[in-house]
Amino acid sequence: MTHKHQALLFLPDALFDADIPFAQLTGWESNQQGYYWVDQNGQHHGYLGKPNGAMWHHTASQAYTPSVSNNGRTIANIYIGIWRTGRLWSFGGGEPLVVLASSGPANYSSGSGRREVLTQYVVADRRFPGPQQELDDAHPSFFGNRYYINTEVIHPGDGTALDPDVWDLQVETAAVISKHFGWSHWRNIAHQDHTLRKIDQRFAQGAPYTIRKHQSDIRVAMEPPREDDMPSYEELRTDEFDLWSDDNIMDAFDDGMFESTDRAAFELYWVTTRADRLDSEKARFITDFYSHLR
Ligand SMILES: [Zn+2]
Numbered sequence: 001m002t003h004k005h006q007a008l009l010f011l012p013d014a015l016f017d018a019d020i021p022f023a024q025l026t027g028w029e030s031n032q033q034g035y036y037w038v039d040q041n042g043q044h045h046g047y048l049g050k051p052n053g054a055m056w057h058h059t060a061s062q063a064y065t066p067s068v069s070n071n072g073r074t075i076a077n078i079y080i081g082i083w084r085t086g087r088l089w090s091f092g093g094g095e096p097l098v099v100l101a102s103s104g105p106a107n108y109s110s111g112s113g114r115r116e117v118l119t120q121y122v123v124a125d126r127r128f129p130g131p132q133q134e135l136d137d138a139h140p141s142f143f144g145n146r147y148y149i150n151t152e153v154i155h156p157g158d159g160t161a162l163d164p165d166v167w168d169l170q171v172e173t174a175a176v177i178s179k180h181f182g183w184s185h186w187r188n189i190a191h192q193d194h195t196l197r198k199i200d201q202r203f204a205q206g207a208p209y210t211i212r213k214h215q216s217d218i219r220v221a222m223e224p225p226r227e228d229d230m231p232s233y234e235e236l237r238t239d240e241f242d243l244w245s246d247d248n249i250m251d252a253f254d255d256g257m258f259e260s261t262d263r264a265a266f267e268l269y270w271v272t273t274r275a276d277r278l279d280s281e282k283a284r285f286i287t288d289f290y291s292h293l294r
Helices: 012-015 116-120 164-181 209-224 248-253 264-292
Strands: 023-025 053-058 078-084 087-089 095-098 150-155 188-190
Touching: 012 023, 012 095, 012 164, 023 264, 078 164, 095 164, 116 188, 150 164, 188 209, 188 248
Parallel strands: 023 095, 053 150, 053 188, 078 150
Antiparallel strands: 078 087, 078 095
């Protein structure tokens, strides 16, 4: 019986459901590197272990042939690029594609770095104020591969723009992974957060510190569809919301906030002053409501 690291086996179904084009390299499910995913304390849980976050890289090349094991090494868990002539490319025609290469930990991409990024920020779902400024841990050293999902995006890393479709693929893939594990977008870090020795990722989209743009796009990608959870304009006009009898309307006039009785501005004021009913949806709600009225 083949033993499989379980943590990433959800990916084919989840990527399919998210309409993300992907391929599975033969053997990716059962790839063995001799160790397991470990928790933040370094404890392993056999084939049931889980990663703690996701680290994002560029390959520093224009093309790459992904493999489960390359000269005995598993470089990364996932590759993303433009599929053409049996390779993944950074530029040129082809199919933007996510390639699954290993369900178990890689043993190359992360390398040594700083443990505190994992323990103080990643597993706490806190923003790490990177890039890393400190030398790698020593005595003891800290190696990231058993802790992080490693994804290599095919790109020279020279600050030129990543293909927009590939950018979207990495954002959507990160969102699928983060949602599955219940992570915030802050669990997605750059190699240059982990270690001072590296500069990846580095694309025109946010270069030289691309991860911040990536993280903000992941956050948006994880939000539920807006139309589904936002009350419609008509719903807001129902008695439940008591739009027209609210004292705030008179307050607004008394305060001289409006030079006219422009209804849109008027209702914006109402929503703004009553938005505490809407809790965390407040800022987005106001913005959407106002744009709807306009
Ligand atoms: Zn890297």
